[in-house]
Amino acid sequence: MAKIKPSKGAPYARILGVGGYRPTRVVPNEVILETIDSSDEWIRSRSGIETRHWANDEETVAAMSVEASGKAIADAGISAEQIGGVIVSTVSHFKQTPAVATEIADKLGTNKAAAFDISAGCAGFGYGLTLAKGMIVEGSAEYVLVIGVERLSDLTDLEDRATAFLFGDGAGAVVVGPAQEPAIGPTVWGSEGDKSETIKQTVPWTDYRSGEVAKFPAITQEGQAVFRWAVFEMAKVAKEALDAAGISAEDLDVFIPHQANERIIDSMVKTLKLPESVTVARDVRTTGNTSAASIPLAMERLLATGEAKSGDTALVIGFGAGLVYAATVVTLP
Numbered sequence: 001m002a003k004i005k006p007s008k009g010a011p012y013a014r015i016l017g018v019g020g021y022r023p024t025r026v027v028p029n030e031v032i033l034e035t036i037d038s039s040d041e042w043i044r045s046r047s048g049i050e051t052r053h054w055a056n057d058e059e060t061v062a063a064m065s066v067e068a069s070g071k072a073i074a075d076a077g078i079s080a081e082q083i084g085g086v087i088v089s090t091v092s093h094f095k096q097t098p099a100v101a102t103e104i105a106d107k108l109g110t111n112k113a114a115a116f117d118i119s120a121g122c123a124g125f126g127y128g129l130t131l132a133k134g135m136i137v138e139g140s141a142e143y144v145l146v147i148g149v150e151r152l153s154d155l156t157d158l159e160d161r162a163t164a165f166l167f168g169d170g171a172g173a174v175v176v177g178p179a180q181e182p183a184i185g186p187t188v189w190g191s192e193g194d195k196s197e198t199i200k201q202t203v204p205w206t207d208y209r210s211g212e213v214a215k216f217p218a219i220t221q222e223g224q225a226v227f228r229w230a231v232f233e234m235a236k237v238a239k240e241a242l243d244a245a246g247i248s249a250e251d252l253d254v255f256i257p258h259q260a261n262e263r264i265i266d267s268m269v270k271t272l273k274l275p276e277s278v279t280v281a282r283d284v285r286t287t288g289n290t291s292a293a294s295i296p297l298a299m300e301r302l303l304a305t306g307e308a309k310s311g312d313t314a315l316v317i318g319f320g321a322g323l324v325y326a327a328t329v330v331t332l333p
Helices: 040-047 061-076 100-108 121-138 193-198 205-210 223-245 262-272 291-305
Strands: 012-021 025-028 051-054 083-089 114-118 143-151 169-179 188-191 199-201 219-221 254-257 313-320 324-331
Touching (some): 012 061, 012 121, 012 291, 040 262, 061 100, 061 143, 061 169, 083 100, 083 121, 100 114, 114 121, 121 143, 121 188, 121 291, 121 313, 121 324, 143 291, 169 291, 188 223, 193 199, 223 313, 223 324, 254 262, 254 291
Parallel strands (some): 083 114, 083 143
Antiparallel strands (some): 012 169
16 A cells, blocks of 8 residues: 655644735725714614725725735735635625636736635634645645735615614735644634525525525624624634644734724723733724624734734634634734
C-alpha cells in the first residue's frame, strides 16, 4: 500500500492585514422613515443604528470586494500573486454560478488562486477565517484572502417595519498567513436548523420567476426570537471560545461581535462580564447590519481609529441566518 506524503504547512496562522470598503452613499434614518411608520428615536432605541451605507450601480459585490481586498493585501505587506486562496462569504451575489470569488481573484491579479463562495449568513466571516486557517496549516496555500461582502439593500423590503432600517452594504477583507505561534484560536461553531425560519428569504427565487409572487424576495426575521437566541445562546458560545483559547474575559483587549443590533451587543457585554478596559466594536451605529461584512469592517475601523492596536487580543463572534454561529479569539494584525 502506497503511503501519502504528509502536508507541510505552517505551524500556525494569523491575520496579517485588514481592509474595508463602505459605499459612498450614506443613508440616515430619515430616508427609511419615508416608507415605514416609525421614528428616528424608535430605530435608535431598538437597534442603535443612525445611518447605513447603500451601494450604487457601480458598487457591485465584486467591486466592493476588490477595493477592500486591495487594502488588506497592502496592509499585510504582500502581493496579490502570493494569494493562494480566495474565500468569499455573501448571500447577495445573485449569480448562482460562477462563484464571485473567481472574478475577484482574477481582478486582483492572483496567480490562479483557489476561489470559492460560502453561504453562512452573518457567521460567514468566522467560517471563512476557520477554513483559511486550515488551508495554511495544511499547506494548500501560504496566504488566503477572506472576504465578507453584502449588498443587503437589494434584499431589503423598505415597507417591512421590522427590518427596513437594519441592513447596509459593504465589504471587509483580511489576509491570513503563516505564523510561528498561535494567533487564531480554536473555532466554536455550529448550527441550529430547527430555528431556520426565524431569519429567512421571504420566498424562493422560483416563486418570483414563475410569477406566483410579484414582490422581489427580501430578508425577513422574527425579531424577538432572534434577539433572545443571540443574547442568551451566543454569550455561551463566546464563553466557550474564550475557554477553547485558554483565556478569560479579563485577558481580552477587544470584543468584535457581529454588528446586528446594539442592544444585543450591550447584553452580551453584560453577560460575559467584560471589564471596562475592553474595547467594544459599535460600528453598527453608522454602518448598520452588513451580515458577513460586519466583523471585518468593524475590525478595520477600530484599527484605523486607534481604538484597537496591532497585537491586541480580540474575541470575534458572528451569528445569523441558519441559524449559524462561529466564535474565535484572534490576535489583531
